[in-house]
Amino acid sequence: MGEIKVGTASWTDRTLLDSGWYPQTADTPEKRLAYYARQFPLVEVDATYYSPPAERTARLWVERTPPGFTFNVKAFSLLTGHPTRVGALYADLRPQTEKRNVYPDDLPPQAYEEIWTRFLSALDPLVEAGKLGALLFQFPPWFTIKRDNKQYLLEVARRCAPLRPAFEFRHASWFAGDNADETLGFLRQHGLAYVCVDMPQGHRSSVPPVLAATADLALVRFHGHSDRWTSKDIHEKFGYDYSDRELRDWAPKLRELAGAAEQTHVLMNNCYRDYAQRNGQRLQALLGAA
Numbered sequence: 001m002g003e004i005k006v007g008t009a010s011w012t013d014r015t016l017l018d019s020g021w022y023p024q025t026a027d028t029p030e031k032r033l034a035y036y037a038r039q040f041p042l043v044e045v046d047a048t049y050y051s052p053p054a055e056r057t058a059r060l061w062v063e064r065t066p067p068g069f070t071f072n073v074k075a076f077s078l079l080t081g082h083p084t085r086v087g088a089l090y091a092d093l094r095p096q097t098e099k100r101n102v103y104p105d106d107l108p109p110q111a112y113e114e115i116w117t118r119f120l121s122a123l124d125p126l127v128e129a130g131k132l133g134a135l136l137f138q139f140p141p142w143f144t145i146k147r148d149n150k151q152y153l154l155e156v157a158r159r160c161a162p163l164r165p166a167f168e169f170r171h172a173s174w175f176a177g178d179n180a181d182e183t184l185g186f187l188r189q190h191g192l193a194y195v196c197v198d199m200p201q202g203h204r205s206s207v208p209p210v211l212a213a214t215a216d217l218a219l220v221r222f223h224g225h226s227d228r229w230t231s232k233d234i235h236e237k238f239g240y241d242y243s244d245r246e247l248r249d250w251a252p253k254l255r256e257l258a259g260a261a262e263q264t265h266v267l268m269n270n271c272y273r274d275y276a277q278r279n280g281q282r283l284q285a286l287l288g289a290a
Contacts, residue, residue, distance in 0.1 A: 001255060002262045005070060006284040007042030008276040009269040015235060021274035030064050037065040040280060044267045049074040051088045052119045059125040070133040071126055072265060076119050078104060082140050090118060116159055133265060134166040134193060134217060141205040145173045150186055157192060166219050168195035170205040180210060187214035199223040211257050218261035220254065224270035239272035242279045251286040
C-alpha cells in the first residue's frame with residue numbers, strides 16, 4: 001500500500017479559529033500553521049482560487065512548516081474557467097471593463113499567458129523546498145465531457161509540467177454510463193491525477209464517489225453531505241460533521257485506493273468550525289496514517 005496523507009482544506013477559516021481547536025498559545029498565523037503541521041502532514045490551500053498567491057507568502061509557508069510537509073494548491077479561478085473578479089487579477093493586467101467578473105476570453109491573450117506564468121512562478125519556494133504536492137484544478141459545473149475539454153486537461157498538464165495537476169470534475173457527464181470508463185481511461189493514458197469526491201448527490205454539480213487511481217498520486221476530497229448544498233453561504237454548504245460510522249466505512253476503501261497509487265492524499269473540505277480537523281484526525285487514526 002502506498003503512503004496516505006490526511007489533511008484539511010483550510011487552517012485559517014474564521015469559524016475554525018473561533019471553535020477552540022487551536023490552543024490559546026497559537027495566537028498568530030505563524031503559530032497556527034506550525035501547530036496545524038504537527039497534527040497533519042498535508043494541507044490544501046484554497047485561498048489561491050480566489051486570488052493568485054504571492055511568492056513571499058509561499059516562502060512563509062515553507063518557513064513555518066517542517067521538512068516533509070505538503071501543500072496542495074488550488075488553481076486560480078480564471079485558470080479553470082470560473083468567473084473571476086476583476087479586482088482579483090494582478091493590477092497591471094486588469095482589463096478596462098465595467099464587468100464585475102471576467103472569463104479567460106475577456107482578457108488579451110498576452111495577459112492570460114502572463115497570469116499563468118505568475119501563478120506558477122509564485123509557487124517556486126514550495127517547489128524548491130519539496131513541499132508542493134498537487135495543483136488542484138476544480139472545474140465548474142458546466143465543464144462537461146467533450147473533446148475540447150479533454151484537450152484542455154492536456155493543455156493544463158503541459159503548462160504545469162513538471163508540476164503535477166490534479167483534476168476534479170463537477171458535472172455528472174464525466175461518469176454517466178460508459179463515460180466513466182472513458183474518463184478514467186483518458187486520465188490513465190496521459191498519467192493525469194483524478195480527484196475522487198464524496199459529496200451530496202442529486203444536484204447539477206454532483207459527481208458520484210468513484211474511487212480510482214489514474215496516476216501515481218490519488219486524491220480524495222470530502223465535501224460532506226449538507227442538506228444546504230445549494231446555499232450561497234459557504235458554511236451552510238460545507239457544514240457537515242461526518243459520523244464515526246461514516247469514517248469507519250471509508251477507511252478500508254481508502255486503503256484499497258492507496259494500494260493502486262504511490263501516494264494518496266485525503267482532504268477534508270467540510271470546513272466549518274473544527275469539523276474538518278476533528279474528522280481528519282479521526283480518519284487519520286483509523287488509517288494509521290502518520
